[in-house]
Amino acid sequence: MLRTGLFFDPYSASRLFTLCTVSPFSTSLECARKLFDQIPQPNIYTWNTLIRAYASSSDPIQCFFIFNQMLCQCSDPPNKYTFPFLIKAGSEILGLLEGQVIHGMAVKMSLDSDVFILNSLVHFYSTCGDLDQAYKVFLMIPKKDVVSWNSMITAFVQAGCLEEALELFQRMQGEGMRPNDVTTVSVISVCAKKLNLKLGRWIHSFIEKNKIEMSLILSNAMLDMYTKCGSLEQAKILYDKMPEKDVVSLTTMLVGYAQSGEFATARKFFNAMTSQDITAWNSLISAYEQSGHPKEALALFNELQLSKNAKPDQVTLVSTLSACAQLGAMDLGGWIHVYVKKQGLKWNCHLTTSLIDMYAKCGDLEKALEVFRSSKQKDVYVWSAMIAGLAMHGRGRDAIDIFVRMQESGVKPNAVTFTNVLSACSHAGLVEEGRLYFNQMQPVYGVTPQVKHYACMVDVLGRAGLLEEANGFIEKMPIIPGASVWGALLAACKTHGNVGLAENAFNRLIDLEPRNHGAYVMLSNIYAKFGLWNGVTRLRKRMRDFGIKKEPGCSSIEVDGSVHEFLVGDNSHPLCKKVYLKLDEILLNLKSVGYIADKSHLLQDVEEEDMKDQALYLHSEKLAIAYGLISIRSPVPIRIVKNLRVCGDCHSVAKLISKLYDREILLRDRYRFHHFKEGNCSCMDYW
Known part of the structure; x- marks a missing residue:
């Protein structure tokens, strides 16, 4: 083209440049940019193509610098094809201010009624967390297409406004707009998040009745809904019918079976993967760990170490550290700590929290404190984990000191924090401090006490021997006492030997959890302590009759x-x-x-x-x-x-x-x- 002079024709040059930016055979964006710089007078199409290329690149902020150049050097003004790419770049960098400026320019150029620009703005504002503005833009769209509805429904789903998403789905049909596979992916995800199997089945039948294309993404979303709602049978039927499957399909089935305790079947899906990526490994390790099988989780982690297909990431290490904490496997936990440093993995609050929890639960509190002190970023969970670590080691005063420092650092405590603070007071016998922090939860910190907090407070009073006060505290509770509350009182009765109160707590606990073997054991201990062997015999007969077995030590x-x-x-x-x-x-x-x-x-x-x-x-x-x-x-x-x-x-x-x-x-x-x-x-x- 240089030899024949065609390169200096704006139309021919733009065609070559487009090929360079969008073709799969393109060498690199840098090469395309060099080519662009040699075009004598790039037209508006060529400028838009360059902006589009950078909007989808790893450096989307460059779009705004190129746009400024275009305003100065291009004889044509920006058009309706320019703004969607700029808005996409704003979404990528979460640049709310930049996007607002582009929005303002589109309004000034009378392009604010263009459906493509408005759809881009709905996605942009929702991505940047401004859901109200996204909805205002949505309402301004004069002729909404299916993308308009999908963008707003997806925005509601991602923001956790699930009822609003379902309502918009109904309005969409009421206004005569036919949903497509993208719409139903969002609505199915609502069913998965709400664990609403009935609605999920209805959406499935709606898809079939309206002959909506069952794309791979939609099929995977449907699988996810069925597995999360516990309907593995329907998930398997759908899976078997899918003409196309990918690693997401296999991973979804793997997770579903693993979380249901069917680990052998989960492992079959895992082994069926031609290439097990780290997501698949993480899913299975996490399922073992969360289902109370820490030994199996660690065995799988060791298997991953020997595998050359994937490398552990932060998610892997968080799950493995949790399994180490359950088992008290500090050698492996310490090895992971060293591994993170050697591999140069990026520290995040999840990893820091897991390390603190692991060291504390494995008995090395000083190491946990060392990790805590060296952490540059401390969110509420990092602080709470350190308070919990000190609490379980009986260092109540130190736990309260950390709690005070947490507030001085500007981190607001949450419900987890208060559970740990009250637990620290309980283990250290700090009754007055326990009363103080419990009474301050709602008025001072805006945290409404939940059942677990009332249980902690009963434990604080009960351990201190204030059994009547603990019983009175339960009677005045504004919410229905849960099993944990009566369990705390029963444990206190065991410690301080109050048979009458123990029997009442036991009966209330068994009403809530008839098969709670721990309740039978505690009351048996109390009877045994006072030589009331008839009571022990009666309880053991009752356990046999109901098939309740004591958990072995x-x-x-x-x-x-x-x-x-x-x-x-x-x-x-x-x-x-x-x-x-x-x-x-x-x-x-x-x-x-x-x-x-x-x-x-x-x-x-x-x-x-x-x-x-x-x-x-x-x-x-x-x-x-x-x-x-x-x-x-x-x-x-x-x-x-x-x-x-x-x-x-x-x-x-x-x-x-x-x-x-x-x-x-x-x-x-x-x-x-x-x-x-x-x-x-x-x-x-x-x-």
Whole structure:
């Protein structure tokens, strides 16, 4: 074209330039820009093409610089094709001010009635978070097309205004506009978010009745709705009928089955993927972790490490850290901390929160504080995680100090924060502080107390022995007491030995949760403490009649990166003989210093004294401590995680072992941490 002189013809040059910007064979946008700079007098079409190219690039802000050049150098004014690309660039950079300027220019040039420009503005304002302005623009469109309706419905859905989106969908049909596949994708997502299976089925039949094209995107949205609403059977029928499937289809089915606990089927979908991207790995790891299968989540993470198809990202690490926290697997959690630094992954508040939570729940509170202090960005969840960490370690005063600092930093506490603050007050016996912060929640901080906050307050009063006040507090609650509230009162009755109040709390709790095995265990403990064996027998018969089984005690301990689990009387461990020999040695040493088993923690009337001792002797935390003593060299602490509340006898034994063997033992039960050292516990026997 240069040789023949065609390049200097504006029309021919613009055709070549267009080919360079939109063709899949184009070398790069930089090359196109060099070509543009050589065109002697680019016309308005060529300028628009360049703006369009940058609007879809990784550097959309360049559109506005090019537009300024165009205003100075182009003989033709901007037209109706210029503004939609500029508005798109504004959406990409969330440039509300820039978009408003472009909007104003379109109005001045009498282009404000053009449907393409107005549709672009609806999308722009909603993307920038100005939903009111988006709706005002929508109402101004004189002749709305299907894109107009779709843009506004999508804006409502993305803003969480689900009822408004459904109402607009009805209005759309009322005004004679036929919905298309894009419309129904948005409406189906409303059904998924509302978990409204009935409406989702109706939309599905609406699509079939109106012969709306079932595009891949629409089919995937339908799959997502069915799986989220728990209708896996209908999801599978739809999946089997889909003529085309992609990684989104497979991942959606994978997540649906995994979240329903059907992990074998979920794994089949995972294995069916020709290329497992990180989203698929994340979906399965997260499903295991959130469904209470942390060991499987960690096993899958290790599998990912060996795979060359994908690399862990922040989402992977957040889920894996949560699984580490559940298991007490600090070695792997610490490795992830180092991995983030070495890989140069971008820190975000989710990752920081997960690290703090992991270190705190694995017993290394100082490391959790180190992560917290070094964090440059702290949102409400980072602060709340640190308060929770201090709370579970019994450092109530320090937790309140963090709470005060949080407010000084300008971060507003939320409902999660107050749950953690009240929990800190409960574990540290800070009754006055608990009353103060609970009473300030609504008037001072604008946070309405929920059932969990009332449960925390009952726990604060109950642990302190103020059982009548706790009971009166429940009676005055403005909302219906939940199971957690009565559970907190029942636990307090167990600690302080109030049988009458315990029976009332038990009955109220069982009315709400008939199969709550923990309630039966607690009342059995109270009866056993006072030797009321008829009551224990009656409760055990009732459990048998209703098929209710006590959750077995399980204690886990991490050694050299591997997590070992022990059940009550466990003999499945490869080193069980050494463990029991060590346990025999421990018992002899304990008896030599006057240890007598606390038999009030037995749940049944065992007549022979030796059998009573044996029953306590086989508790899972004792087995885990014995294994720790033979597997972990001093001065490394023995870290144990138990799924239930540690019993009083095991608590006493752990204190004595820490002194006799000069070992630090960190035991995390369902509610808090116990640091045993030199014969003492960090809880000061207030737990």
